[in-house]
Amino acid sequence: xxxxxxxxxxxxxxxxxxxxxxxxxxxxxxxxxxxxxxxxxxxxxxxxxxxxxxxxxxxxxxxxxxxxxxxxxxxxxxxxxxxxxxxxxxxxxxxxxxxxxxxxxxxxxxxxxxxxxx
Amino acid sequence: xxxxxxxxxxxxxxxxxxxxxxxxxxxxxxxxxxxxxxxxxxxxxxxxxxxxxxxxxxxxxxxxxxxxxxxxxxxxxxxxxxxxxxxxxxxxxxxxxxxxxxxxxxxx
Numbered sequence: 468x469x470x471x472x473x474x475x476x477x478x479x480x481x482x483x484x485x486x487x488x489x490x491x492x493x494x495x496x497x498x499x500x501x502x503x504x505x506x507x508x509x510x511x512x513x514x515x516x517x518x519x520x521x522x523x524x525x526x527x528x529x530x531x532x533x534x535x536x537x538x539x540x541x542x543x544x545x546x547x548x549x550x551x552x553x554x555x556x557x558x559x560x561x562x563x564x565x566x567x568x569x570x571x572x573x574x575x576x577x578x579x580x581x582x583x584x585x
Numbered sequence: 586x587x588x589x590x591x592x593x594x595x596x597x598x599x600x601x602x603x604x605x606x607x608x609x610x611x612x613x614x615x616x617x618x619x620x621x622x623x624x625x626x627x628x629x630x631x632x633x634x635x636x637x638x639x640x641x642x643x644x645x646x647x648x649x650x651x652x653x654x655x656x657x658x659x660x661x662x663x664x665x666x667x668x669x670x671x672x673x674x675x676x677x678x679x680x681x682x683x684x685x686x687x688x689x690x691x692x693x
Contacts, residue, residue, distance in 0.1 A: 473628065508688075509685060562681075573634045575631060578628045581626065
């Protein structure tokens, strides 16, 4: 299957600083990527849909100024957690679909990023 | 409202003890149902896609089936390495809706 690479896998940052997470589709082009947040023993919560060359679409309740998304190319989307606070500590996961195969195909996920804000 | 419910929440099996995981869904215009496996601290790993009622997919000890209201993930003679959280997702209009998963533990 297609490969989605997410980096870093773990990051610890101080309160008030910003953290950038990268998501790359390695062997296909992804016009759309998705960012999720997952709390322990809970399911994936969609935060935003990242569209190449345009603004991201955020889900209700997600602060767009806090979670900045940039999708500058067909293979890279970034999520920046700005002015991080301890409550932002979580597991963040990106996913992408190979749109060349159609819009109803499976999504492939990155390895996830464990963010800890101290 | 589109919704996905998985049961049981957690399941403990002895090695070799077959069982089934359930994914019930309500969605307007199902475009696909997906099964994923997630290990602790990792992103979900794709297993199967099902598109229409009656469809079945198999991979090693796993078999996924689909009806108009639910999907089952059958695990035959599981091994300890099958221990993981199994997630079900449906695609409605354009985005995935995930269930909360079934945490499977297979004991040697």
